[in-house]
Amino acid sequence: MIHVKVLIVGANGQIGKDLTSYIQASDQLEARAMIRKKEQAPFFEDLGAETALVDLEQDIDTIAEAASGTDAVVFTAGSGPKTGKDKTLMIDLDGAVKTIEAAKKVGVKRFIMISSFDTTREAILEANESFAPYVVAKYYADVWLRESDLDYTIIHPGLLTNNQGTGKVQAAKQVDRDEIPREDVARVILASLENDSTIGKEFQIVSGDTPVYQAIKSL
Amino acid sequence: MIHVKVLIVGANGQIGKDLTSYIQASDQLEARAMIRKKEQAPFFEDLGAETALVDLEQDIDTIAEAASGTDAVVFTAGSGPKTGKDKTLMIDLDGAVKTIEAAKKVGVKRFIMISSFDTTREAILEANESFAPYVVAKYYADVWLRESDLDYTIIHPGLLTNNQGTGKVQAAKQVDRDEIPREDVARVILASLENDSTIGKEFQIVSGDTPVYQAIKSL
Numbered sequence: 001m002i003h004v005k006v007l008i009v010g011a012n013g014q015i016g017k018d019l020t021s022y023i024q025a026s027d028q029l030e031a032r033a034m035i036r037k038k039e040q041a042p043f044f045e046d047l048g049a050e051t052a053l054v055d056l057e058q059d060i061d062t063i064a065e066a067a068s069g070t071d072a073v074v075f076t077a078g079s080g081p082k083t084g085k086d087k088t089l090m091i092d093l094d095g096a097v098k099t100i101e102a103a104k105k106v107g108v109k110r111f112i113m114i115s116s117f118d119t120t121r122e123a124i125l126e127a128n129e130s131f132a133p134y135v136v137a138k139y140y141a142d143v144w145l146r147e148s149d150l151d152y153t154i155i156h157p158g159l160l161t162n163n164q165g166t167g168k169v170q171a172a173k174q175v176d177r178d179e180i181p182r183e184d185v186a187r188v189i190l191a192s193l194e195n196d197s198t199i200g201k202e203f204q205i206v207s208g209d210t211p212v213y214q215a216i217k218s219l
Numbered sequence: 220m221i222h223v224k225v226l227i228v229g230a231n232g233q234i235g236k237d238l239t240s241y242i243q244a245s246d247q248l249e250a251r252a253m254i255r256k257k258e259q260a261p262f263f264e265d266l267g268a269e270t271a272l273v274d275l276e277q278d279i280d281t282i283a284e285a286a287s288g289t290d291a292v293v294f295t296a297g298s299g300p301k302t303g304k305d306k307t308l309m310i311d312l313d314g315a316v317k318t319i320e321a322a323k324k325v326g327v328k329r330f331i332m333i334s335s336f337d338t339t340r341e342a343i344l345e346a347n348e349s350f351a352p353y354v355v356a357k358y359y360a361d362v363w364l365r366e367s368d369l370d371y372t373i374i375h376p377g378l379l380t381n382n383q384g385t386g387k388v389q390a391a392k393q394v395d396r397d398e399i400p401r402e403d404v405a406r407v408i409l410a411s412l413e414n415d416s417t418i419g420k421e422f423q424i425v426s427g428d429t430p431v432y433q434a435i436k437s438l
Contacts, residue, residue: 059340059344060340084303084304085303085304085305085307085308085352086304086307086348086349086351086352088304088305088308089304089307089308089312089352089355089356090351090352090355093308093355093359094343094355121278121279124313125278129305130305132305132309133304133305133308133309136308136309136312136313137308140312140359
């Protein structure tokens, strides 16, 4: 049995927690949850997952240490809408780029980025004043990853909800903007980790009618 | 007589105003001041400079139009400490990158960036929480310019003051952190525009004992 160890950056978010559960329930994958606070650890320990205590505002070497010995990195950290725009710069942009550099440093080739639904120049122009800085941050993180030599997948989810997942999505280079439960995003990440055909690809996902694995395989 | 036309992005700041004056007083250079508001124009018109009305939050094409027909671009725009960190992302980072892309688009090869004193990874880690996002923004703008194929010069000035300039500076790859009047920064930009030996170089500047032209030529 092949064991692939996955560092989940931003593990304590809802997508990260769901993803850890799915990974720990799978036969071939194991999770290492990167978390910021010690009191966040029990949730992951109860699932039998490793934890690494790192703040994304620390340096590349510290993140690299957390990535060392893993086979894939999933970046699903976000500063969230409640923090200031300074954290958008420090976490959503610079935290992502430092994680990419950390993966390169320790030779972890596989990298899955949870981006924003649309990170094109057009999307930046169309975003309102409050949302635009977030899109800019995700834009630069995506560019940095595309220009790295990592085996990347960039996932662009629609409007995230906490609704129960259906396990069914619509996935394509471009889909109509719609909602998607965080649980289903976690399922798409799992399917991407398990399907190397997603390497070098990026796609948008929203709720839909196609079972996740089928949607991912047909990309 | 060779006339070199220079687009000054952020012309209405103090460095931009001083630079426009110096350029208009020189024999070989002419300024086109890129400004955000119509009421800022008279200052530049009085100096005989052209103006271009563009907001850095507009798209690359609009900035490219302002750069069209010029021979060099100087980026000295800054969102300033009074605006929120959202503007740090939109202006100091994305405004700079869009200006670089605009220059490339219309084939203007010469680009002078006014950066921050230290935009290394170490400087980001050492900066306090309030200053770090600004350093991050300037870091990415500098990286973008270095990786472009433009004939760039990146100037890293020390702590900017509104003191009268002395025309004397210390310039080198690394100097001790110190103050420098905005007027002297403008003089260094002028000297850089006039000395192609600064192409592909970046250096820190603070007040010192060496006349600007001598300091620039000895880099």
